[in-house]
Amino acid sequence: MTSFVRRYGTLVALLVIIIAFSIASPIAFGTPNNLINITQQMTLLAIVAIGATLVMAVGEFDLSTAAVVSFGGIFVVFLLKAGVPAPLACLAVLAAAGVFGAVSGFIVARFEVLSFITTLAVGTIIGGITFWLSDGATLFGDIPVGFRDLARGKISGIPTLTFWLIGVAVVAWVVLDKVEIGRRLYAIGGNREAARLAGVRIVSNTMVAFIGSAMLSALVGMLLTARIGSANPTGGGGFLLSAYAAVFLGMTAFREGEANVPGTLVGAAIIAVVGNGLTILGVSTFMQDIITGMIILAAVLVRRTGTQSR
């Protein structure tokens, strides 16, 4: 019984929350339209959180996440305004983010600097670059329709954004759970020294995790821009804490104490559902933050006490 609670407790919590909101607000919340709406709302958060999952798999943090989201949005508009064709602009943004991730990962793994400090510094640098590119202003105009359609509209009734989420989640799940690199990333996260002595290459594998995280953050920055048609140099600000909250919630699900993609999706869903449901019920945004924070604490505490009583 306790092992069931530990394994599926977070998933059950998500279902309980959904049922509770459906009862509290049957007309507005429980409708298929609203549920589709929720998946759309959670998409961007979930993609950033999946990036965070990669970094958490190697046992590190990436505090530059929010800065990279903002950077992705600003840089793509900057390039589009400069007349760069959209596909090329997108690739350039991903490549730039990959470089940032590579730098962080290399410093963390090669010189064994705390990832907190490294990514805080790298994130500050990226923030500076972002403001420099945008002159501190919101960028809009000159955004081609084709680019905007990446995150707008629906394909056979399902929002385009949802397809992004499914695609990213499947790829990340395959990377972490199905192919060799995933075993290596988890081995490093589990015990870096043991992994190293067993022949796992620490530097290159850690860099892969950080590069993946940065590219997904930049992707979200671009999707955000495509959706709202403009880019703000602080547009990614809210993503860092909620993405890691989603990962932590997910670590309480499915697999004990390890960041994993299905768990992160559940974590992101909980955050999205709570936000959506509370908004429908007319709860103020600051109250929503308080409640979300308490849910995260409760989930983590349940897990802690669960493992201690073993």
Add this chain to the structure above:
Amino acid sequence: MAQQGQSFLSLRGVKKHFGGAKALDGADLLVEAGSVHSLVGENGAGKSTLIKILSGLIEPDAGDILIDGQPVEIAGVQQAEALGFRFIHQELSLVPHFTAVENAFIGRPYPRKGPFIDRRAMRQAIEDTARDIAPDLPLDIPVGQMTTGQKQLVEIIRALIGAPARLVVMDEPTASLSDGEAARLHKAVKRLSDTGVAVIFISHRLDEVMEICDSFTVLRNGCTVGAGRINQIDRAGLVHLMSGREEVLGAAETPPVDSPVVLKVRDLPFGTCGQSVSFDICAGEILGLYGLVGAGRSSLMKLIWGAAPHAGGQIELDGVPLRPGRIGDRISCGAAYVPEDRRNEGLITSRSIADNLAVAHLSQVRARPQMPWTSRRKMAERSATVQSMLSVKMGSPWHGPLTLSGGNQQKLLFGRWFGEPTRLLILDEPSRGVDVGAKAEIHALARQFARDGAAVLMTTSDMDELMALSARVLVMAGGDITAELSGNSLTPARVIDAAFQHQSEISDTDSQTEKETHA
């Protein structure tokens, strides 16, 4: 030497078991006030257990502890502290950016002026203590900038602050000190004992034991096998008491005479004083590497495994030169490594048993040979193979490795390397912390690897294990190889004698030890 002859502390017939293993089996200890008492013995003789009993960390199963003739019970660390017992451990516990004065008062009551800490009184107290023990110790620089020897002195002063100390236990304080610093520490120890404090001094340097101690106790296999005044015994006598083995358990197998050399180590730079080591291991040979804790065995193993870089020197495996610091090179040449510290260096405890078995050779659990696609079925199969070949007792391969016993955990670390032909097997303390049955199985395993043609390099602190597995032994002391023993010259007494040789006295050692000669 004040109050001589009065036995301040006495332990009688102390016993302690950990699971099935006897750590202490009737140990006696008599320490006089104002004397420096040496506690000596091989690794695992029971010294640490005895010290832990004195410090209240563990309780003995049987035996008496008397202070001034009165029986006492040491039920906890606080009580040991109240009895006036102070402990200076090998790993120092100082805050690096605090000064000596600030460090000395950690965990002790601070002198106060109203609600504020009285820094002047703090400094005064330390000055008074330091004047007696170590007059030239700088008090106002951060401890992080001090030498190891100075840090030891800070620890001693710290031990004397607060309630009066009656016994100071020092666990290998000079292990990492230069000769000059060691001499300064010796002086401090003498001054300390002159104030009437009893000192228990644990050291592997027998020359310093002979020089600064007044009396001694020798432990072997958890028993006191000798005790007395230091002027009644000589170095050879101590060595004999410590090793004192009559028979050798199990016989090591000698590889065939014409075995090819598998591992060739040439001029590998090692040790603190620019020494280098060279040796060969043949196919089928288990070369033993013996040394006391801190002699540098594990670091040498790590150099050979490529876990740490080295400049100069050559390591060749089957004639292929191995690049420094490249573990991947070794693995692709068929080398395998079982680290000393199972929990921190061996197992990935958050992952499943199957993952732990697959991590070093992930290509073996691919669904298709050309794709880096991991197959859970293959992982389970690999676990099942290892389980039956090594008779590992485990439930599901998807459980964590900590659900297994120590012996079975250790077998997993061997099993990690299964499936590829092993040319070189590096074993660091292969049977530490496992029960007797598992130990025999691990020994059989090591022999099997050798019989299949692998060169095995093993380091162990366990003399019986060494004698049972290795027909040739290199002995290390102070980061240097002090002897190469084989055939008739390979006896426990010779091994111990060489291990206790501090570099400075290599020149005056008897010629009976065959010394490693460097080309």
